[in-house]
Amino acid sequence: MIFNELDPRISRALSKLNFHKPTLIQAEAIPLALAGKDILARAKTGSGKTAAYCLPVIQKILTIKEAIPETSPDRAAIRSLILVPTRELAEQVTKHINDFLIYCSKEIKVVNIANTTPVQLQRPILSELPDIIVATPSRALAHLDSQNIVVHDTLDSLVIDEADLVLSYGYEVDIQKILTHLPKIFQCFLMSATLTKNVENLKQLLLRNPAILTLHDEKDEINLTQYCVRCSEVDKFLLIYVILKLRLIKGKCILFVNDIDRCYRLKLFLEQFSIKTCVLNSELPLNSRYHIVQEFNKGIYDYIVATDENDLKADNDTDDETIEEHDETKTSDKKRDKTRLRKKDKEYGSSRGIDFINVTAVINFDFPTSAKSYIHRVGRTARASQKGMSLSFVVPKELAGKHKIVSCPSAKHDEEVYAKVEKQQSLAGATLRPYFFDMKQVEGFRYRVEDAMKAVTRTAIKEARLKDIRSEILNSEILKTHFEDNPNDLKALRHDTIIHPKRVQQHMKHVPSYLMPKIATPAANASADSDPVNGESAESNEYIPFRKKSTNERYHGKKLFKGKFGPKKRKNDPLKTFKLDSTPSKRKKTQ
Numbered sequence: 001m002i003f004n005e006l007d008p009r010i011s012r013a014l015s016k017l018n019f020h021k022p023t024l025i026q027a028e029a030i031p032l033a034l035a036g037k038d039i040l041a042r043a044k045t046g047s048g049k050t051a052a053y054c055l056p057v058i059q060k061i062l063t064i065k066e067a068i069p070e071t072s073p074d075r076a077a078i079r080s081l082i083l084v085p086t087r088e089l090a091e092q093v094t095k096h097i098n099d100f101l102i103y104c105s106k107e108i109k110v111v112n113i114a115n116t117t118p119v120q121l122q123r124p125i126l127s128e129l130p131d132i133i134v135a136t137p138s139r140a141l142a143h144l145d146s147q148n149i150v151v152h153d154t155l156d157s158l159v160i161d162e163a164d165l166v167l168s169y170g171y172e173v174d175i176q177k178i179l180t181h182l183p184k185i186f187q188c189f190l191m192s193a194t195l196t197k198n199v200e201n202l203k204q205l206l207l208r209n210p211a212i213l214t215l216h217d218e219k220d221e222i223n224l225t226q227y228c229v230r231c232s233e234v235d236k237f238l239l240i241y242v243i244l245k246l247r248l249i250k251g252k253c254i255l256f257v258n259d260i261d262r263c264y265r266l267k268l269f270l271e272q273f274s275i276k277t278c279v280l281n282s283e284l285p286l287n288s289r290y291h292i293v294q295e296f297n298k299g300i301y302d303y304i305v306a307t308d309e310n311d312l313k314a315d316n317d318t319d320d321e322t323i324e325e326h327d328e329t330k331t332s333d334k335k336r337d338k339t340r341l342r343k344k345d346k347e348y349g350s351s352r353g354i355d356f357i358n359v360t361a362v363i364n365f366d367f368p369t370s371a372k373s374y375i376h377r378v379g380r381t382a383r384a385s386q387k388g389m390s391l392s393f394v395v396p397k398e399l400a401g402k403h404k405i406v407s408c409p410s411a412k413h414d415e416e417v418y419a420k421v422e423k424q425q426s427l428a429g430a431t432l433r434p435y436f437f438d439m440k441q442v443e444g445f446r447y448r449v450e451d452a453m454k455a456v457t458r459t460a461i462k463e464a465r466l467k468d469i470r471s472e473i474l475n476s477e478i479l480k481t482h483f484e485d486n487p488n489d490l491k492a493l494r495h496d497t498i499i500h501p502k503r504v505q506q507h508m509k510h511v512p513s514y515l516m517p518k519i520a521t522p523a524a525n526a527s528a529d530s531d532p533v534n535g536e537s538a539e540s541n542e543y544i545p546f547r548k549k550s551t552n553e554r555y556h557g558k559k560l561f562k563g564k565f566g567p568k569k570r571k572n573d574p575l576k577t578f579k580l581d582s583t584p585s586k587r588k589k590t591q
């Protein structure tokens, strides 16, 4: 299948988007879909599933409309319903469709009704009979029930994207109710990166003699390099500091943690060293979440600390092999619920389906609680045939829970989940390589890391969480009114601001040269036949040199030696001054 077999308006849009040739799933699914087949597709994350169903849906609508005279009232009709599990995904799919429609936007209209606009206010938009509706199942059902959407005679296709997640979010009943509003015959697409027993049930319910595509593009596996490091819960903080501060991983990273408090703990910790991050979690308003992802994709932010708590829960509920949430997690969650400022958004998801662009690395700061969740998290990098890496921290069982304050309840199960991930990856022909490093090399940082960890108290986290949500609610209001009208105003809106400026210790911003360790980047480290104890064999690769003077700049990012913290002021580094003052010669002078 090649794209220029599609309507020329679609082909032009595709070349504008630099979609020169179809991905494997697109090449297989599009011709079958155009031939009218129902499709059940399972393909890896980032393999282009969205276009695999959007393009035939658009193509078919164009063909149907060409056969209807311009003046006929029958031209306007709702012909396709696309159901997705989260609001983010609905925004994203709608954007993709609008991109594909750029040369035929007059012929086909798409509307996203998954947003937070009240149902009544969406009625006028729906009365114009858009050709394609994108919705979460609950929203679609609300409109079908209230007759704002009437499709028994017109619907041509139904898509359920991320089908397993749609079901595990508890939408099964909604889907069954939705079916009662649909015509007897329509084409159906079920798309998912992972297929579960529930999807099998849905297949029986919805699909007629479907084409079942389970696609595995071997090239894609090679694009993702997976590393893991076993360490204590405190050492996770030490290592993340070293990795980000010394830029051992260059480029954009998503750091996954397992709950919202951990999100702010990690943000505040990194903030101590002037490492800026955005947070992404289900408490933030939808507009802010969407804006954060957009800006991250444009390259405005380097680091996102994300939770995928809804996805973790959804995976836990459905995956037989998943570790049960243990009591401690439940009680601590209950406690936190009391202090919660606003409700979590049930229709939030960060690790499923969201198209983060050009992500160098996914870092599982907290190891996920299921193998399925691991697939979706690491699937945020190495997308669309690009290269990417994942680095996962795994806490050995005997070290889990040892440091109460920084402990993550799920760490007790890291080893068990890791074993499942390893098995799952080896079945797919992939491996998780260990990231060896010489702990002695980073010991010098322990003091400042512990200092920073102490500053991130429970109260600080609570305050930060409240403050961030308040400011994001304000941001969200600005975003709501300005999104379309004043795009320039939005440029000034930042989501990575320092939450606790008073706690930031300026000297921690810099890494003194005498602390500079000899530590390899994950890539350099794993590519050599390292000695796990001292990692010496990686020397020839990308070691951060110890006491290297003149090339420090590359470890600190471009701006470090410019302006306020320029080279002349380096003498003011308190750590350095302290060292100088304690030399014997100085002491003599002052006596």
Ligand SMILES: Nc1ncnc2c1ncn2[C@@H]1O[C@H](COP(=O)(O)OP(=O)(O)OP(=O)(O)O)[C@@H](O)[C@H]1O
Pocket (backbone or CB within 6 Å): 018, 019, 020, 021, 022, 023, 026, 043, 044, 045, 046, 047, 048, 049, 050, 051, 192, 193, 352, 353, 354, 355, 357, 379, 383, 384
């Ligand atoms: N034929 C193509 N050529 C170039 N880029 C493509 C092509 N198809 C899709 N892409 C790009 O690949 C990225 C991933 O596509 P998409 O989001 O559809 O993947 P997915 O399989 O739905 O992933 P997930 O399971 O995570 O939702 C997107 O940025 C998309 O623009």
